[in-house]
Amino acid sequence: MPNSRYTAIVDGLTAEIRDGHLAPGTRLPTHRDLAQQHGIALATATRVYAQLARAGLVVGEPGRGTFVRDQGGYGGLDGRRIAPASRVADLSFNQPLAEDQAEQLREALRQMAATGDLHSVLTQHSPAGLTSQKAAVATYLLDRGIDVPPDNVVLTAGSQHGLDIALRVLTRPGSIIAVDEITYPGIKLLADDRALELVPFPSDPGGPDLDALAALCSNRRVAAVYTIPTLHNPLGYTMSRQQRGRLAEIARRCDCALIEDGTYAFLEPHSGPTMYALAPERTLHVASLSKNLATGLRFGFNVVPDQYISRTKEAVRASSWGTSSLVTAFVTSWLTDGTVTRLEKHRRSDARERQRIAHDVLSGMNYHASMSSYYGWLRLPDHVRSDHIAHQLADDGILVSTAEAFCVTTHPPNALRLALGTPLLPELPRALHRVRQVVLEAPW
Ligand SMILES: Cc1ncc(COP(=O)(O)O)c(C=O)c1O
Numbered sequence: 001m002p003n004s005r006y007t008a009i010v011d012g013l014t015a016e017i018r019d020g021h022l023a024p025g026t027r028l029p030t031h032r033d034l035a036q037q038h039g040i041a042l043a044t045a046t047r048v049y050a051q052l053a054r055a056g057l058v059v060g061e062p063g064r065g066t067f068v069r070d071q072g073g074y075g076g077l078d079g080r081r082i083a084p085a086s087r088v089a090d091l092s093f094n095q096p097l098a099e100d101q102a103e104q105l106r107e108a109l110r111q112m113a114a115t116g117d118l119h120s121v122l123t124q125h126s127p128a129g130l131t132s133q134k135a136a137v138a139t140y141l142l143d144r145g146i147d148v149p150p151d152n153v154v155l156t157a158g159s160q161h162g163l164d165i166a167l168r169v170l171t172r173p174g175s176i177i178a179v180d181e182i183t184y185p186g187i188k189l190l191a192d193d194r195a196l197e198l199v200p201f202p203s204d205p206g207g208p209d210l211d212a213l214a215a216l217c218s219n220r221r222v223a224a225v226y227t228i229p230t231l232h233n234p235l236g237y238t239m240s241r242q243q244r245g246r247l248a249e250i251a252r253r254c255d256c257a258l259i260e261d262g263t264y265a266f267l268e269p270h271s272g273p274t275m276y277a278l279a280p281e282r283t284l285h286v287a288s289l290s291k292n293l294a295t296g297l298r299f300g301f302n303v304v305p306d307q308y309i310s311r312t313k314e315a316v317r318a319s320s321w322g323t324s325s326l327v328t329a330f331v332t333s334w335l336t337d338g339t340v341t342r343l344e345k346h347r348r349s350d351a352r353e354r355q356r357i358a359h360d361v362l363s364g365m366n367y368h369a370s371m372s373s374y375y376g377w378l379r380l381p382d383h384v385r386s387d388h389i390a391h392q393l394a395d396d397g398i399l400v401s402t403a404e405a406f407c408v409t410t411h412p413p414n415a416l417r418l419a420l421g422t423p424l425l426p427e428l429p430r431a432l433h434r435v436r437q438v439v440l441e442a443p444w
Contacts, residue, residue: 009038010051017057017068028058028066054426056089061102089431092399094374094421095295098346104339108330121329127322128313129155129301136332137301140340144265145274146285148303154312155323158300159263160186162286166224166259168315169284169308171196175223177259178216180208182413184233184261185405187226200408205368205377207237210246217254224257224284225250229275230265234377234406234417236370241272248279262287266344267351268372281305284312289331291374291421292344299323299331348372354420354428361432365439374421378435380414384442389416392438398431 016022028049029037035045049066052058060066112118128134134150141148156162163186171177173195179187181200191198201216202209208227216222227247229239239247251258260275260283276285288300304312316322334340355371362378369376380386386402393400403415416435423431 005038005040006044006048009034009040009048013048013052014055014057017052022068024068026068027064028068030065054424056424056427059102061106089397089423089427090399091418091420091423091431091435092401094291094419096291096347096350096374096421097294098343098350101294101343105330108333112329116329121325123325125322125325125328127154127316128309129153129323129328133328133332134301136335140335141303143269143341144262144287146276146303148276151309152303152306154302154304154309154316155328156286156288156300156302156316157298157320157323158290158295159261159286159288160190161298161319162288162300162302163187163226163259163261164190164319165302165312165315166284166286167191167194167196168318169304169311170224170257170259176220178213178222178225178256179408180228180232180235181409182235182403182406183226183408184228188408198408203232203235203237205235205237207232207239207243208247210243210250213247214250214253217250217256222254222256224259226259226261227275228261228264230262230268230271231370231373233264233373234375234401236368236373236375236377238268238271238370244272244275244278248275251279251282256282258283260285264291264373266292267348267374268370269344276303281307284308289340292347293331293334293340297327297331299327350425351421353425357428358418358420358432361429362436365436374419376418376420378416378418378439380416380439381442382414384414384439386412386414386416389435389438389442393435396434396438398434400435 028034031042031045031049034048035042049058049060053060057069058066059069131150133155134153137153137155138148138150156165167190171194174197176197176199177191179198179200180203182203188198199216199220199222201213213225225247229244231238247258258275258279262274262285265271265287274285276283282305285303286300289297290300302312351374352371354374355369358367358369358376366379367376380389390400390402401417403412403417406417407413418435420428
């Protein structure tokens with residue numbers, strides 16, 4: 001078959017998906033039917049779908065067929081995400097997934113339908129979770145450097161919910177939270193919402209300036225320090241044992257709490273003691289299974305000192321009554337049967353592979369990232385404006401975040417945060433090459 005025919009079919013389907021004629025979730029003709037419809041060979045039909053899958057437009061599900069992927073995507077951490085003209089690659093938000101995960105969920109749903117306790121998943125449980133569920137999390141946490149009884153675990157609907165709960169427990173309107181000057185944008189949203197004052201201390205890819213933090217905590221009444229000690233998002237630093245010890249000492253001396261965000265810590269499991277282990281009397285450890293299992297499931301947990309257990313449960317009740325019984329049932333079974341451990345192993349090698357690609361494609365540029373992480377920080381030359389670059393890339397269907405979303409001061413650095421975990425692996429080099437090209441060819 002002439003190549004132009006194959007290209008025409010790919011282009012036709014691409015246009016129908018992008019303009020919405022083929023809605024997300026639509027089941028496409030089987031390979032055989034597509035071949036018949038267009039009078040092409042079966043192998044060519046297979047190539048057509050493979051090409052569309054590489055572009056992230058369709059997904060093949062073994063035994064079920066080929067489906068149009070949801071192009072809507074995530075709403076963006078800063079809520080001001082630029083709508084892409086067409087979707088090629090999302091480098092703005094990490095949603096890593098292993099290939100077999102949809103199939104694994106299907107199998108779990110099948111088993112649940114056949115033999116599960118459906119009455120139990122239809123009913124509301126205790127706001128913190130059942131003891132058996134919290135015990136599954138507590139056992140999992142042993143390998144993450146946290147040794148607590150199930151009672152100190154409170155289930156949440158993900159880390160963002162967990163952070164909200166921690167802030168409800170530790171603050172009232174006007175309270176001060178100390179944060180890295182570049183930090184995870186979700187904390188900015190929450191501080192805004194709860195009328196808290198975020199006071200930044202300097203930090204860069206080498207780590208936080210703890211002298212500045214110590215001075216800040218001495219001069220002002222800081223209710224809590226928000227910290228991401230392992231694989232800081234977005235700067236990529238991992239604090240040394242000594243830095244962690246110093247942070248614990250500062251918190252003790254100034255009598256403030258620590259909110260430790262461990263969402264990405266599984267990617268560097270031996271990175272040093274958790275802040276919870278170093279300062280168990282004042283640390284609220286917040287984490288989830290969003291990046292190691294799936295962002296869409298919305299499952300997380302807070303680990304809290306005894307003094308905060310009942311207030312944390314109250315905060316969960318006030319915000320949501322508790323987690324979804326269905327999701328909790330699935331996730332705790334995956335925690336206990338080794339599925340989560342297996343996926344974490346996969347993620348660790350996947351992140352390294354993606355970082356190798358990024359370091360290779362962006363070599364010679366001002367790119368900082370830990371080889372273990374799913375993100376990197378790309379400093380731009382002075383003459384290039386990060387928002388112009390982001391817009392230009394969006395026109396090409398590539399989403400990136402500018403430093404502004406992560407910045408707590410009024411002078412954001414001229415940088416992009418690149419999230420590497422969402423595009424299909426074969427698509428990543430092309431997207432990063434385009435980033436390189438757009439930055440390097442930006443007009444003087
Ligand atoms: C550092 C950090 N904390 C928290 C979250 C929120 O995670 P979740 O999806 O579990 O709410 C994210 C999400 O990207 C993150 O990067």
